[in-house]
Amino acid sequence: MDGMIQAIIQGLLLGGLYAAVGLGMSMIFGIVKITNLAHGDFLVLACYISLLFMGVFHSSPLTTLIVVVPIMFFIGFGVQRTMLNKVIGRGDEPPLLITFGISIIIQNLLLYFFTANAQKLASPLLLKSFSAGTVSIPVLYLISCIIGVAIILALGVFMKGTYLGKAIRATSDDTEAATLMGVNIKSTFGVAMGISMVTAGVAGVLIGSLFNFYPSSGSTYLIVAFAVVVIGGIGSIYGTLWAGIIFGLAQVVGGFVFGAAFQQLVGYAVLLIMLIVRPQGLFSK
Protein backbone atom coordinates (compact mmCIF):
# COMPACT_ATOMS: atom_id res chain seq x y z
CA MET A 1 0.00 0.00 0.00
CA ASP A 2 2.78 2.40 0.92
CA GLY A 3 4.45 1.52 -2.35
CA MET A 4 1.31 2.48 -4.21
CA ILE A 5 1.04 5.84 -2.44
CA GLN A 6 4.71 6.41 -3.15
CA ALA A 7 4.09 5.66 -6.84
CA ILE A 8 1.10 7.99 -6.99
CA ILE A 9 3.05 10.84 -5.42
CA GLN A 10 6.01 10.25 -7.72
CA GLY A 11 3.62 10.12 -10.70
CA LEU A 12 1.97 13.39 -9.72
CA LEU A 13 5.32 15.11 -9.33
CA LEU A 14 6.60 13.76 -12.64
CA GLY A 15 3.30 14.88 -14.20
CA GLY A 16 3.89 18.51 -13.28
CA LEU A 17 7.21 18.30 -15.08
CA TYR A 18 5.72 16.52 -18.11
CA ALA A 19 3.16 19.30 -18.37
CA ALA A 20 6.01 21.78 -18.67
CA VAL A 21 7.61 19.58 -21.36
CA GLY A 22 4.45 19.72 -23.48
CA LEU A 23 3.38 23.27 -22.69
CA GLY A 24 5.39 25.09 -25.33
CA MET A 25 4.52 22.57 -28.02
CA SER A 26 0.82 22.86 -27.27
CA MET A 27 1.04 26.64 -27.38
CA ILE A 28 2.75 26.71 -30.78
CA PHE A 29 0.34 24.08 -32.08
CA GLY A 30 -2.58 26.25 -31.03
CA ILE A 31 -1.28 29.68 -32.02
CA VAL A 32 1.16 29.44 -34.89
CA LYS A 33 -0.48 26.17 -36.10
CA ILE A 34 2.92 24.56 -36.47
CA THR A 35 3.93 21.08 -35.29
CA ASN A 36 7.35 21.73 -33.89
CA LEU A 37 9.15 18.44 -34.48
CA ALA A 38 12.28 19.92 -32.91
CA HIS A 39 10.57 20.66 -29.58
CA GLY A 40 12.29 17.76 -27.82
CA ASP A 41 15.65 18.64 -29.35
CA PHE A 42 15.36 22.25 -28.18
CA LEU A 43 14.66 20.87 -24.73
CA VAL A 44 17.83 18.76 -24.88
CA LEU A 45 19.74 21.73 -26.32
CA ALA A 46 18.77 23.64 -23.18
CA CYS A 47 20.25 20.76 -21.11
CA TYR A 48 23.58 21.18 -22.87
CA ILE A 49 23.51 24.97 -22.61
CA SER A 50 22.93 24.54 -18.90
CA LEU A 51 25.77 22.02 -18.72
CA LEU A 52 28.08 24.50 -20.41
CA PHE A 53 27.24 27.34 -18.04
CA MET A 54 27.42 25.07 -14.99
CA GLY A 55 31.05 24.56 -15.96
CA VAL A 56 31.61 28.30 -16.46
CA PHE A 57 29.90 29.49 -13.27
CA HIS A 58 30.52 26.38 -11.15
CA SER A 59 26.89 26.59 -10.19
CA SER A 60 23.89 24.32 -9.77
CA PRO A 61 21.62 23.57 -12.77
CA LEU A 62 18.78 25.75 -11.50
CA THR A 63 21.06 28.80 -11.27
CA THR A 64 21.93 28.48 -14.96
CA LEU A 65 18.29 29.23 -15.79
CA ILE A 66 19.31 32.89 -15.53
CA VAL A 67 21.20 32.49 -18.81
CA VAL A 68 19.33 29.52 -20.31
CA VAL A 69 15.99 31.34 -20.30
CA PRO A 70 17.06 34.39 -22.32
CA ILE A 71 19.16 32.29 -24.69
CA MET A 72 16.23 29.97 -25.38
CA PHE A 73 13.92 32.95 -25.90
CA PHE A 74 16.20 34.41 -28.55
CA ILE A 75 16.70 31.04 -30.24
CA GLY A 76 12.92 30.61 -30.48
CA PHE A 77 12.35 34.17 -31.62
CA GLY A 78 15.16 33.90 -34.17
CA VAL A 79 14.02 30.56 -35.60
CA GLN A 80 10.48 31.89 -36.02
CA ARG A 81 11.49 35.21 -37.54
CA THR A 82 14.20 33.95 -39.88
CA MET A 83 12.74 30.61 -40.98
CA LEU A 84 9.21 29.67 -39.97
CA ASN A 85 7.65 33.07 -40.71
CA LYS A 86 8.86 32.77 -44.30
CA VAL A 87 6.63 29.76 -44.96
CA ILE A 88 3.44 30.84 -43.18
CA GLY A 89 0.43 30.37 -45.41
CA ARG A 90 2.19 27.89 -47.69
CA GLY A 91 0.60 24.75 -46.32
CA ASP A 92 1.49 22.34 -43.54
CA GLU A 93 4.53 20.66 -45.05
CA PRO A 94 7.16 23.45 -45.17
CA PRO A 95 7.10 24.13 -41.38
CA LEU A 96 7.26 20.38 -40.74
CA LEU A 97 10.31 20.09 -42.97
CA ILE A 98 11.97 23.09 -41.34
CA THR A 99 11.47 21.84 -37.79
CA PHE A 100 12.51 18.32 -38.85
CA GLY A 101 15.66 19.81 -40.35
CA ILE A 102 16.36 21.82 -37.21
CA SER A 103 15.92 18.64 -35.18
CA ILE A 104 18.60 16.86 -37.22
CA ILE A 105 20.94 19.84 -37.08
CA ILE A 106 20.65 20.19 -33.29
CA GLN A 107 21.22 16.47 -32.73
CA ASN A 108 24.33 16.42 -34.90
CA LEU A 109 25.79 19.63 -33.52
CA LEU A 110 25.39 18.26 -30.00
CA LEU A 111 26.96 15.00 -31.10
CA TYR A 112 29.90 16.90 -32.62
CA PHE A 113 30.57 19.14 -29.65
CA PHE A 114 29.59 16.95 -26.71
CA THR A 115 30.04 13.36 -28.05
CA ALA A 116 27.43 10.65 -27.65
CA ASN A 117 28.24 10.08 -23.97
CA ALA A 118 25.50 10.27 -21.38
CA GLN A 119 25.42 13.56 -19.53
CA LYS A 120 23.68 14.72 -16.40
CA LEU A 121 23.23 18.09 -14.78
CA ALA A 122 24.66 17.23 -11.38
CA SER A 123 22.45 18.78 -8.78
CA PRO A 124 23.28 18.74 -5.07
CA LEU A 125 19.58 18.11 -4.45
CA LEU A 126 19.33 14.92 -6.48
CA LEU A 127 19.65 12.42 -3.67
CA LYS A 128 17.88 14.49 -1.02
CA SER A 129 14.39 13.56 0.07
CA PHE A 130 12.19 14.06 3.06
CA SER A 131 9.65 11.72 4.51
CA ALA A 132 6.02 12.54 4.98
CA GLY A 133 4.44 9.78 7.04
CA THR A 134 5.49 6.52 5.47
CA VAL A 135 6.39 7.86 2.04
CA SER A 136 9.52 9.69 1.06
CA ILE A 137 9.34 12.64 -1.29
CA PRO A 138 12.39 13.32 -3.45
CA VAL A 139 13.19 17.02 -3.16
CA LEU A 140 14.26 17.51 -6.76
CA TYR A 141 11.06 15.95 -8.10
CA LEU A 142 9.06 18.23 -5.85
CA ILE A 143 10.96 21.31 -7.01
CA SER A 144 10.59 20.27 -10.65
CA CYS A 145 6.88 19.83 -10.24
CA ILE A 146 6.49 23.19 -8.49
CA ILE A 147 8.49 25.00 -11.17
CA GLY A 148 6.58 23.17 -13.92
CA VAL A 149 3.22 24.14 -12.44
CA ALA A 150 4.47 27.67 -11.78
CA ILE A 151 5.39 28.33 -15.42
CA ILE A 152 2.00 27.01 -16.52
CA LEU A 153 0.21 29.34 -14.11
CA ALA A 154 2.49 32.22 -15.06
CA LEU A 155 1.80 31.64 -18.73
CA GLY A 156 -1.93 31.51 -18.02
CA VAL A 157 -1.78 34.87 -16.23
CA PHE A 158 0.36 36.35 -19.00
CA MET A 159 -2.09 35.21 -21.69
CA LYS A 160 -5.10 36.63 -19.88
CA GLY A 161 -3.69 39.76 -18.32
CA THR A 162 -1.35 41.42 -20.80
CA TYR A 163 -1.80 43.06 -24.19
CA LEU A 164 0.79 40.76 -25.70
CA GLY A 165 -0.88 37.67 -24.24
CA LYS A 166 -4.26 38.82 -25.50
CA ALA A 167 -2.74 39.50 -28.91
CA ILE A 168 -1.35 35.96 -28.99
CA ARG A 169 -4.78 34.53 -28.13
CA ALA A 170 -6.49 36.81 -30.62
CA THR A 171 -4.07 35.73 -33.34
CA SER A 172 -4.89 32.09 -32.69
CA ASP A 173 -8.64 32.86 -32.86
CA ASP A 174 -8.60 34.88 -36.08
CA THR A 175 -5.30 35.93 -37.65
CA GLU A 176 -6.75 38.48 -40.07
CA ALA A 177 -8.88 40.14 -37.40
CA ALA A 178 -5.84 40.39 -35.15
CA THR A 179 -4.01 42.09 -38.02
CA LEU A 180 -6.87 44.57 -38.31
CA MET A 181 -6.45 45.43 -34.62
CA GLY A 182 -2.88 46.48 -35.34
CA VAL A 183 -1.19 43.29 -34.18
CA ASN A 184 2.06 42.64 -36.03
CA ILE A 185 1.46 38.94 -36.64
CA LYS A 186 5.00 37.95 -37.55
CA SER A 187 6.49 39.59 -34.51
CA THR A 188 3.77 38.08 -32.30
CA PHE A 189 4.56 34.62 -33.69
CA GLY A 190 8.22 35.29 -32.91
CA VAL A 191 7.43 36.17 -29.31
CA ALA A 192 5.13 33.14 -28.99
CA MET A 193 7.90 30.84 -30.22
CA GLY A 194 10.35 32.57 -27.87
CA ILE A 195 8.05 31.89 -24.94
CA SER A 196 7.53 28.31 -26.09
CA MET A 197 11.29 27.80 -26.12
CA VAL A 198 11.61 29.35 -22.65
CA THR A 199 9.17 26.74 -21.31
CA ALA A 200 11.12 24.03 -23.15
CA GLY A 201 14.34 25.41 -21.68
CA VAL A 202 13.06 25.39 -18.10
CA ALA A 203 11.63 21.89 -18.59
CA GLY A 204 14.94 20.82 -20.14
CA VAL A 205 17.06 21.96 -17.21
CA LEU A 206 14.72 20.14 -14.80
CA ILE A 207 14.73 16.97 -16.92
CA GLY A 208 18.50 17.12 -17.23
CA SER A 209 18.88 17.29 -13.45
CA LEU A 210 16.69 14.23 -12.97
CA PHE A 211 17.65 11.97 -15.86
CA ASN A 212 20.60 11.19 -18.10
CA PHE A 213 20.51 12.77 -21.53
CA TYR A 214 22.24 12.23 -24.87
CA PRO A 215 22.31 14.28 -28.07
CA SER A 216 19.57 11.96 -29.36
CA SER A 217 17.28 12.26 -26.31
CA GLY A 218 15.07 14.81 -28.05
CA SER A 219 12.74 12.26 -29.59
CA THR A 220 11.90 10.80 -26.15
CA TYR A 221 10.67 14.17 -24.95
CA LEU A 222 9.02 15.00 -28.27
CA ILE A 223 6.83 11.96 -27.69
CA VAL A 224 6.08 13.05 -24.12
CA ALA A 225 5.17 16.49 -25.47
CA PHE A 226 2.94 14.93 -28.14
CA ALA A 227 1.21 12.82 -25.51
CA VAL A 228 0.56 15.86 -23.35
CA VAL A 229 -0.76 17.88 -26.30
CA VAL A 230 -3.06 15.06 -27.41
CA ILE A 231 -4.44 14.31 -23.95
CA GLY A 232 -4.81 17.95 -22.93
CA GLY A 233 -6.28 19.30 -26.11
CA ILE A 234 -4.43 21.55 -28.50
CA GLY A 235 -3.66 25.03 -27.24
CA SER A 236 -5.24 24.62 -23.82
CA ILE A 237 -2.75 25.79 -21.18
CA TYR A 238 -4.48 24.30 -18.15
CA GLY A 239 -5.39 21.19 -20.14
CA THR A 240 -1.65 20.70 -20.50
CA LEU A 241 -1.29 20.54 -16.73
CA TRP A 242 -3.94 17.85 -16.30
CA ALA A 243 -2.58 15.95 -19.28
CA GLY A 244 0.91 15.97 -17.83
CA ILE A 245 -0.39 14.63 -14.54
CA ILE A 246 -2.44 11.89 -16.22
CA PHE A 247 0.52 10.84 -18.35
CA GLY A 248 2.97 10.95 -15.44
CA LEU A 249 0.62 8.98 -13.19
CA ALA A 250 -0.03 6.40 -15.89
CA GLN A 251 3.69 5.84 -16.34
CA VAL A 252 4.74 5.61 -12.72
CA VAL A 253 1.70 3.82 -11.33
CA GLY A 254 1.66 1.52 -14.37
CA GLY A 255 5.32 0.79 -13.76
CA PHE A 256 4.60 0.01 -10.12
CA VAL A 257 1.71 -2.34 -10.89
CA PHE A 258 3.10 -4.17 -13.93
CA GLY A 259 6.83 -3.83 -13.31
CA ALA A 260 9.34 -1.21 -14.41
CA ALA A 261 9.62 -2.66 -17.92
CA PHE A 262 6.02 -1.66 -18.59
CA GLN A 263 6.38 1.95 -17.46
CA GLN A 264 6.59 3.45 -20.96
CA LEU A 265 4.06 1.02 -22.39
CA VAL A 266 1.33 1.91 -19.89
CA GLY A 267 1.87 5.61 -20.57
CA TYR A 268 1.35 5.16 -24.30
CA ALA A 269 -1.55 2.77 -23.77
CA VAL A 270 -3.31 5.57 -21.90
CA LEU A 271 -2.46 7.88 -24.80
CA LEU A 272 -3.99 5.45 -27.29
CA ILE A 273 -7.12 5.05 -25.17
CA MET A 274 -7.46 8.84 -25.05
CA LEU A 275 -7.13 9.02 -28.83
CA ILE A 276 -9.98 6.54 -29.20
CA VAL A 277 -12.26 7.92 -26.49
CA ARG A 278 -11.66 11.65 -26.84
CA PRO A 279 -9.52 12.47 -29.86
CA GLN A 280 -10.01 16.25 -29.45
CA GLY A 281 -8.35 16.13 -26.01
CA LEU A 282 -9.74 16.65 -22.53
CA PHE A 283 -9.87 20.41 -22.53
CA SER A 284 -10.10 21.30 -26.18
CA LYS A 285 -12.39 24.25 -26.76
Next chain:
Amino acid sequence: MSDLLRVENVDVFYGDFQAVQQASFAVPDKEIVSIIGTNGAGKTTLMRAIGGVLPAKNGRIYFEDVDITGWPTHKIVDLGISQVPEGRKLFGRMSVKDNLIMGSYTPRARKNAKGELEKVYELFPILKEKSTQSAGSLSGGQQQMVAIGRALMSEPKLICFDEISLGLAPTVIKDIYAKVRELNNGGITIIIVEQDVKRSLKACVEAFVMLKGKVVLSGKTCELTEDEVSKAYFGM
Protein backbone atom coordinates in the same frame (compact mmCIF):
# COMPACT_ATOMS: atom_id res chain seq x y z
CA MET B 1 -14.33 70.51 -47.11
CA SER B 2 -11.19 68.44 -47.51
CA ASP B 3 -10.90 64.76 -48.30
CA LEU B 4 -9.86 62.53 -45.41
CA LEU B 5 -9.15 59.55 -47.66
CA ARG B 6 -8.25 59.49 -51.33
CA VAL B 7 -7.97 56.29 -53.33
CA GLU B 8 -6.37 56.84 -56.75
CA ASN B 9 -6.32 54.27 -59.58
CA VAL B 10 -5.85 51.33 -57.27
CA ASP B 11 -5.33 47.78 -58.58
CA VAL B 12 -5.54 44.85 -56.17
CA PHE B 13 -4.77 41.23 -57.01
CA TYR B 14 -5.39 37.87 -55.38
CA GLY B 15 -2.56 35.95 -56.99
CA ASP B 16 -3.26 36.34 -60.72
CA PHE B 17 -6.85 37.38 -60.27
CA GLN B 18 -7.45 41.11 -60.38
CA ALA B 19 -10.20 41.89 -57.86
CA VAL B 20 -10.01 45.69 -58.07
CA GLN B 21 -9.23 47.64 -61.25
CA GLN B 22 -8.28 51.29 -61.37
CA ALA B 23 -10.56 52.16 -58.49
CA SER B 24 -10.67 55.82 -57.51
CA PHE B 25 -12.80 57.55 -54.92
CA ALA B 26 -12.53 60.11 -52.18
CA VAL B 27 -14.05 60.31 -48.73
CA PRO B 28 -14.70 63.84 -47.45
CA ASP B 29 -13.84 64.52 -43.81
CA LYS B 30 -16.64 63.84 -41.31
CA GLU B 31 -19.01 62.49 -44.02
CA ILE B 32 -20.60 59.12 -44.67
CA VAL B 33 -19.71 57.45 -47.94
CA SER B 34 -21.48 54.43 -49.30
CA ILE B 35 -19.89 51.79 -51.53
CA ILE B 36 -22.46 49.65 -53.29
CA GLY B 37 -22.04 46.55 -55.40
CA THR B 38 -22.95 42.92 -55.83
CA ASN B 39 -21.16 40.03 -54.22
CA GLY B 40 -17.72 39.78 -55.83
CA ALA B 41 -17.63 43.35 -57.11
CA GLY B 42 -14.40 43.98 -55.23
CA LYS B 43 -15.75 46.04 -52.33
CA THR B 44 -14.26 43.95 -49.54
CA THR B 45 -10.97 43.71 -51.41
CA LEU B 46 -10.89 47.48 -51.66
CA MET B 47 -11.44 47.75 -47.89
CA ARG B 48 -8.63 45.28 -47.32
CA ALA B 49 -6.36 47.40 -49.49
CA ILE B 50 -7.23 50.52 -47.49
CA GLY B 51 -6.55 48.64 -44.26
CA GLY B 52 -3.22 47.37 -45.58
CA VAL B 53 -4.20 43.71 -45.24
CA LEU B 54 -3.86 43.14 -48.96
CA PRO B 55 -1.55 45.76 -50.46
CA ALA B 56 -2.54 47.62 -53.63
CA LYS B 57 -0.36 46.63 -56.58
CA ASN B 58 -0.71 49.90 -58.45
CA GLY B 59 -2.16 53.28 -57.60
CA ARG B 60 -1.96 55.29 -54.42
CA ILE B 61 -3.94 55.66 -51.21
CA TYR B 62 -3.74 58.90 -49.21
CA PHE B 63 -5.02 59.45 -45.69
CA GLU B 64 -4.90 63.05 -44.44
CA ASP B 65 -2.62 63.68 -47.44
CA VAL B 66 -0.13 61.07 -46.18
CA ASP B 67 0.68 58.40 -48.75
CA ILE B 68 -0.15 55.16 -46.91
CA THR B 69 0.15 52.84 -49.93
CA GLY B 70 1.96 49.68 -48.90
CA TRP B 71 1.99 50.54 -45.19
CA PRO B 72 1.59 47.63 -42.78
CA THR B 73 -1.80 47.36 -41.10
CA HIS B 74 -0.59 48.18 -37.60
CA LYS B 75 0.71 51.55 -38.79
CA ILE B 76 -2.50 52.30 -40.66
CA VAL B 77 -4.60 51.49 -37.58
CA ASP B 78 -2.34 53.68 -35.47
CA LEU B 79 -2.86 56.51 -37.96
CA GLY B 80 -6.63 56.35 -37.50
CA ILE B 81 -8.32 53.93 -39.89
CA SER B 82 -10.17 51.05 -38.31
CA GLN B 83 -12.31 48.29 -39.76
CA VAL B 84 -15.52 46.50 -38.93
CA PRO B 85 -14.85 43.53 -41.20
CA GLU B 86 -17.32 41.45 -43.13
CA GLY B 87 -18.65 38.61 -40.99
CA ARG B 88 -17.53 40.59 -37.90
CA LYS B 89 -14.45 38.42 -37.34
CA LEU B 90 -14.59 38.52 -33.56
CA PHE B 91 -12.21 36.60 -31.35
CA GLY B 92 -14.88 34.03 -30.57
CA ARG B 93 -13.17 32.27 -27.68
CA MET B 94 -12.22 35.48 -25.91
CA SER B 95 -14.50 37.48 -23.63
CA VAL B 96 -16.43 40.50 -24.89
CA LYS B 97 -14.22 42.75 -22.79
CA ASP B 98 -11.01 41.22 -24.15
CA ASN B 99 -12.34 41.63 -27.69
CA LEU B 100 -12.89 45.32 -27.03
CA ILE B 101 -9.50 45.70 -25.37
CA MET B 102 -7.86 44.13 -28.42
CA GLY B 103 -9.24 47.11 -30.34
CA SER B 104 -6.95 49.38 -28.33
CA TYR B 105 -3.83 47.39 -29.21
CA THR B 106 -1.98 50.21 -30.96
CA PRO B 107 0.43 52.23 -28.80
CA ARG B 108 -1.59 55.44 -29.25
CA ALA B 109 -4.89 53.84 -28.21
CA ARG B 110 -3.58 51.97 -25.16
CA LYS B 111 -3.20 55.12 -23.11
CA ASN B 112 -6.91 55.88 -23.21
CA ALA B 113 -8.17 52.31 -23.29
CA LYS B 114 -10.09 52.57 -20.01
CA GLY B 115 -11.93 55.72 -20.99
CA GLU B 116 -12.72 54.40 -24.46
CA LEU B 117 -14.05 51.16 -22.96
CA GLU B 118 -16.47 53.16 -20.82
CA LYS B 119 -17.59 55.11 -23.92
CA VAL B 120 -18.26 51.86 -25.79
CA TYR B 121 -20.25 50.53 -22.81
CA GLU B 122 -22.24 53.78 -22.84
CA LEU B 123 -22.97 53.37 -26.54
CA PHE B 124 -23.89 49.69 -26.17
CA PRO B 125 -24.94 49.08 -22.52
CA ILE B 126 -25.71 45.43 -23.26
CA LEU B 127 -22.00 44.80 -23.84
CA LYS B 128 -21.20 45.83 -20.28
CA GLU B 129 -23.69 43.25 -19.02
CA LYS B 130 -22.12 40.57 -21.20
CA SER B 131 -18.53 41.70 -20.76
CA THR B 132 -17.29 38.39 -19.31
CA GLN B 133 -19.12 36.14 -21.79
CA SER B 134 -17.26 34.73 -24.75
CA ALA B 135 -17.92 36.80 -27.88
CA GLY B 136 -18.87 33.69 -29.83
CA SER B 137 -21.85 33.08 -27.55
CA LEU B 138 -23.60 36.38 -28.36
CA SER B 139 -26.42 36.93 -30.85
CA GLY B 140 -25.62 38.30 -34.31
CA GLY B 141 -26.66 41.84 -33.44
CA GLN B 142 -24.69 41.85 -30.21
CA GLN B 143 -21.68 40.48 -32.06
CA GLN B 144 -21.97 43.36 -34.51
CA MET B 145 -21.97 45.74 -31.54
CA VAL B 146 -18.76 44.14 -30.27
CA ALA B 147 -17.21 44.53 -33.74
CA ILE B 148 -18.18 48.20 -33.84
CA GLY B 149 -17.05 48.77 -30.26
CA ARG B 150 -13.76 47.07 -31.02
CA ALA B 151 -13.21 49.35 -34.00
CA LEU B 152 -13.95 52.40 -31.83
CA MET B 153 -11.38 51.41 -29.21
CA SER B 154 -8.51 52.52 -31.48
CA GLU B 155 -9.96 56.07 -31.49
CA PRO B 156 -10.25 56.12 -35.28
CA LYS B 157 -10.89 59.07 -37.56
CA LEU B 158 -12.27 56.74 -40.23
CA ILE B 159 -14.19 53.49 -39.80
CA CYS B 160 -14.83 51.13 -42.70
CA PHE B 161 -17.99 49.07 -42.18
CA ASP B 162 -18.01 46.04 -44.43
CA GLU B 163 -21.46 44.47 -44.95
CA ILE B 164 -22.81 45.60 -41.60
CA SER B 165 -26.32 44.35 -42.23
CA LEU B 166 -25.41 40.91 -43.53
CA GLY B 167 -27.29 38.20 -41.64
CA LEU B 168 -29.01 40.55 -39.21
CA ALA B 169 -32.72 41.01 -38.50
CA PRO B 170 -34.27 44.18 -39.99
CA THR B 171 -34.96 45.79 -36.60
CA VAL B 172 -31.37 45.14 -35.54
CA ILE B 173 -30.11 46.65 -38.80
CA LYS B 174 -32.11 49.80 -38.07
CA ASP B 175 -30.53 50.10 -34.63
CA ILE B 176 -27.04 49.52 -35.97
CA TYR B 177 -27.52 52.19 -38.66
CA ALA B 178 -28.77 54.61 -36.02
CA LYS B 179 -25.59 54.01 -34.03
CA VAL B 180 -23.48 54.56 -37.13
CA ARG B 181 -25.14 57.93 -37.71
CA GLU B 182 -24.56 58.76 -34.03
CA LEU B 183 -20.85 58.03 -34.46
CA ASN B 184 -20.77 60.18 -37.59
CA ASN B 185 -22.43 63.05 -35.71
CA GLY B 186 -19.66 62.65 -33.16
CA GLY B 187 -17.14 63.49 -35.89
CA ILE B 188 -16.04 60.09 -37.21
CA THR B 189 -15.82 59.67 -40.97
CA ILE B 190 -17.50 56.54 -42.24
CA ILE B 191 -17.35 54.20 -45.22
CA ILE B 192 -20.28 51.81 -45.48
CA VAL B 193 -20.02 48.88 -47.83
CA GLU B 194 -23.39 47.40 -48.75
CA GLN B 195 -25.01 44.94 -51.11
CA ASP B 196 -28.42 46.27 -50.17
CA VAL B 197 -29.04 49.09 -52.66
CA LYS B 198 -32.36 50.25 -51.23
CA ARG B 199 -30.94 50.78 -47.77
CA SER B 200 -27.91 52.60 -49.14
CA LEU B 201 -30.07 55.00 -51.11
CA LYS B 202 -32.21 55.95 -48.12
CA ALA B 203 -29.78 58.47 -46.67
CA CYS B 204 -28.43 61.26 -48.86
CA VAL B 205 -24.73 60.46 -48.94
CA GLU B 206 -21.93 60.23 -51.47
CA ALA B 207 -22.11 56.82 -53.09
CA PHE B 208 -19.86 54.77 -55.34
CA VAL B 209 -21.17 51.79 -57.26
CA MET B 210 -18.68 49.01 -57.99
CA LEU B 211 -18.95 46.38 -60.68
CA LYS B 212 -16.38 43.70 -61.50
CA GLY B 213 -13.63 45.53 -59.65
CA LYS B 214 -14.30 48.97 -61.14
CA VAL B 215 -16.04 52.06 -59.79
CA VAL B 216 -18.73 52.53 -62.44
CA LEU B 217 -20.93 55.24 -60.97
CA SER B 218 -20.64 57.91 -58.34
CA GLY B 219 -22.74 60.74 -56.98
CA LYS B 220 -25.05 61.82 -54.18
CA THR B 221 -27.59 59.07 -53.54
CA CYS B 222 -30.44 61.59 -53.52
CA GLU B 223 -29.40 62.86 -56.93
CA LEU B 224 -28.97 59.43 -58.52
CA THR B 225 -32.11 57.74 -59.84
CA GLU B 226 -32.84 54.20 -58.81
CA ASP B 227 -32.73 53.24 -62.47
CA GLU B 228 -29.20 54.59 -62.91
CA VAL B 229 -28.01 52.79 -59.82
CA SER B 230 -29.51 49.42 -60.70
CA LYS B 231 -28.09 49.64 -64.23
CA ALA B 232 -24.62 50.29 -62.81
CA TYR B 233 -25.14 47.70 -60.10
CA PHE B 234 -26.07 44.88 -62.46
CA GLY B 235 -23.96 46.14 -65.38
CA MET B 236 -26.82 46.42 -67.86
